[in-house]
Amino acid sequence: MTMNRPRGWRRGLVDLDVGEVSREIFVNEEIYAEEQERIFARAWLHVGHESQIAKPGDYFVSCMGEESVILCRDRANKVHVFLNSCRHRGMKVCRYDEGSTTVFTCPYHGWSYGTDGRLVGVPYFREAYHSRLDKEKLGLVEVAQLANYKGSIWATWDPAAPPFTEYLGGFTRYLDLQLDGWDGREGQAEVLGGVQKWLVPCNWKFPAENFSGDTYHNISHRSVDLAGIGPSGAGRRDMGERDVSRKLHVCVPDRGHQTILYVLPADKLPPPAYMNAPIVAEYFRHCEEERRRNRGEEARLVGAPGEIFPNTALLSRQPRTMAGWQPRGPHQTECWRWFFVDRDAPSEVKNFLRDYYIRYSGPAGMTEQDDMENWNYAHAASRGTIARRYPYNYEQGHGTAVTDYAYQGLRVPGEVIDLTEVQSSEQPMRNFYRRWAEFMEADDWSQLATWRTVRKAAE
Amino acid sequence: MAERDTRIDRLFLRQEIADFFYREAELLDHHRYREWLDLLAEDIRYWMPMRRNVKFGEAEREFTRAGSDINWFDEGKETLARRVKQIETGIHWAEEPRSRLSHLVTNVQLQGVEPCFADPQEVSATCRFLIYRNRVETETDILVGRREDVLRRGSGEAGDGWLVARRKIILDQNVLLSKNLTFFI
Ligand code: FES
Ligand SMILES: [Fe+2]
Numbered sequence: 232m233t234m235n236r237p238r239g240w241r242r243g244l245v246d247l248d249v250g251e252v253s254r255e256i257f258v259n260e261e262i263y264a265e266e267q268e269r270i271f272a273r274a275w276l277h278v279g280h281e282s283q284i285a286k287p288g289d290y291f292v293s294c295m296g297e298e299s300v301i302l303c304r305d306r307a308n309k310v311h312v313f314l315n316s317c318r319h320r321g322m323k324v325c326r327y328d329e330g331s332t333t334v335f336t337c338p339y340h341g342w343s344y345g346t347d348g349r350l351v352g353v354p355y356f357r358e359a360y361h362s363r364l365d366k367e368k369l370g371l372v373e374v375a376q377l378a379n380y381k382g383s384i385w386a387t388w389d390p391a392a393p394p395f396t397e398y399l400g401g402f403t404r405y406l407d408l409q410l411d412g413w414d415g416r417e418g419q420a421e422v423l424g425g426v427q428k429w430l431v432p433c434n435w436k437f438p439a440e441n442f443s444g445d446t447y448h449n450i451s452h453r454s455v456d457l458a459g460i461g462p463s464g465a466g467r468r469d470m471g472e473r474d475v476s477r478k479l480h481v482c483v484p485d486r487g488h489q490t491i492l493y494v495l496p497a498d499k500l501p502p503p504a505y506m507n508a509p510i511v512a513e514y515f516r517h518c519e520e521e522r523r524r525n526r527g528e529e530a531r532l533v534g535a536p537g538e539i540f541p542n543t544a545l546l547s548r549q550p551r552t553m554a555g556w557q558p559r560g561p562h563q564t565e566c567w568r569w570f571f572v573d574r575d576a577p578s579e580v581k582n583f584l585r586d587y588y589i590r591y592s593g594p595a596g597m598t599e600q601d602d603m604e605n606w607n608y609a610h611a612a613s614r615g616t617i618a619r620r621y622p623y624n625y626e627q628g629h630g631t632a633v634t635d636y637a638y639q640g641l642r643v644p645g646e647v648i649d650l651t652e653v654q655s656s657e658q659p660m661r662n663f664y665r666r667w668a669e670f671m672e673a674d675d676w677s678q679l680a681t682w683r684t685v686r687k688a689a690e
Numbered sequence: 691m692a693e694r695d696t697r698i699d700r701l702f703l704r705q706e707i708a709d710f711f712y713r714e715a716e717l718l719d720h721h722r723y724r725e726w727l728d729l730l731a732e733d734i735r736y737w738m739p740m741r742r743n744v745k746f747g748e749a750e751r752e753f754t755r756a757g758s759d760i761n762w763f764d765e766g767k768e769t770l771a772r773r774v775k776q777i778e779t780g781i782h783w784a785e786e787p788r789s790r791l792s793h794l795v796t797n798v799q800l801q802g803v804e805p806c807f808a809d810p811q812e813v814s815a816t817c818r819f820l821i822y823r824n825r826v827e828t829e830t831d832i833l834v835g836r837r838e839d840v841l842r843r844g845s846g847e848a849g850d851g852w853l854v855a856r857r858k859i860i861l862d863q864n865v866l867l868s869k870n871l872t873f874f875i
């Protein structure tokens with residue numbers, strides 16, 4: 232049993248002084264089992280978006296780590312997240328992906344639960360249970376805490392976890408880029424119909440570290456760059472705005488969240504884009520102006536791939552998506568991807584973006600296909616006894632992060648590396664695995680909320 | 691007499707359409723993508739929806755919608771051609787080394803013809819497909835489903851063969867069991 236495992240995750244498996252992470256943490260089944268306990272049962276996890284459950288009775292079946300959960304809006308308009316498992320013998324009470332209902336009836340013996348989770352119906356309650364079953368105690372298991380952050384729904388099983396915004400730390404700034412409108416108004420995002428779900432034979436941390444900000448894997452995507460699917464028509468998949476910006480790695484050190492970020496110069500709006508689609512070009516030109524007006528200097532931030540610890544990826548610019556890397560055993564991940572547009576955008580804009588998004592992302596996405604091939608075979612080639620003896624290397628840019636970064640008057644807190652000249656670093660991965668090791672070591676949240684105590688200088 | 695002629699016309703047409711599908715499958719299996727592209731109408735809509743688990747009686751919500759929802763594919767000829775171009779770079783790692791592919795097409799049925807069997811210009815046909823993909827060493831995918839095609843009689847430069855004008859691909863999966871879709875169906 233894993234209980235007897237000697238302590239020392241950090242020294243034994245994640246050595247950030249040297250810049251090494253053991254392959255065991257990707258392929259070892261005991262470590263995987265412990266992750267479920269220590270990470271997925273304690274961290275805040277992304278569940279879905281309120282636009283997916285717009286009306287009372289609406290539900291969306293999501294998952295938190297390995298476990299199926301029901302995100303639903305009860306009749307009184309309150310949002311809940313329940314474990315999708317009957318209290319009687321565990322049957323999945325909802326096997327639809329989404330819909331609307333007044334009650335979840337278990338197909339096994341017929342216990343039924345209201346959309347508020349309460350056990351409302353038990354067959355033969357009077358006869359077989361002699362009216363003595365305590366129904367109040369046998370409602371659907373509900374998450375310990377739930378947060379609605381600008382429409383995105385997050386939950387944790389741990390009552391001791393800090394509030395969600397505290398969990399994010401300074402990372403709210405980047406989640407805002409995801410969820411606010413292009414024009415800078417708060418929480419204007421909506422999820423397009425259809426959440427992509429697909430299986431990839433690799434450990435969940437491969438996509439998690441990639442989306443933490445792997446700026447080094449250009450060769451992976453050479454073929455799509457050659458084929459040209461940029462949102463302005465031909466050419467690169469990236470946008471022109473990146474060429475005039477500073478490119479950064481930004482890490483929130485004690486939280487394990489990290490992202491790539493572009494920062495525009497103080498005096499420049501992004502160069503015009505989407506010129507082959509006049510309505511779209513006009514929409515974005517208008518939004519950029521509004522964003523400057525609404526957000527001031529903050530409007531200079533341009534989002535890029537990022538990761539909220541442990542398994543939620545953000546991509547706030549193009550293609551605008553959120554992803555969940557759902558563990559399915561050490562050797563398999565179920566990828567979930569939600570696609571976002573501005574709720575109020577003209578339909579031409581939504582259609583244009585949607586076409587681009589599905590050409591880019593997901594299993595049919597011309598970009599992401601090549602990522603999955605790499606994660607698949609990197610994982611497979613790391614499973615052997617000999618392979619496991621050789622840790623992965625994370626030395627890139629070691630010791631070069633600064634904590635007082637500013638560009639033309641705009642401050643960027645956190646551990647930052649300016650990549651504009653050096654091109655790439657592995658600071659985000661080091662940040663991710665540092666937090667991973669902390670989660671694996673800590674007994675409870677009093678040890679995990681390190682920012683509440685004075686940070687040790689030795690760190 | 692006239693009725694009998696229609697039945698023979700129908701039989702010939704069904705065989706002609708099936709032959710077209712087999713030829714197309716052969717091109718795909720041999721990675722002859724340029725020739726395959728020539729079989730697609732300029733205005734083709736190539737659509738593969740995602741499938742939800744929905745309650746009995748809510749069948750209309752099962753498929754994601756073309757043109758407004760997220761789908762596995764929702765393509766025109768231009769983007770299909772870009773996908774071909776990507777494979778042809780030789781550095782599209784998801785197809786390098788190339789997958790071994792077998793497209794099996796069966797249960798071909800004619801669902802409609804315009805204007806008539808004697809002079810078919812546009813044909814709606816359904817079929818079942820089974821795609822076997824094997825790559826690298828032991829990696830294997832099997833995709834099974836139904837296809838709904840509209841074929842149009844080509845003209846001019848494209849010759850007078852059939853062209854695929856619409857294709858709806860209905861895969862019998864919810865969570866996609868393959869890590870990617872780097873091939874055409
Ligand atoms: S398992 Fe649900 S009622 Fe028995
Ligand atoms: Fe990538």
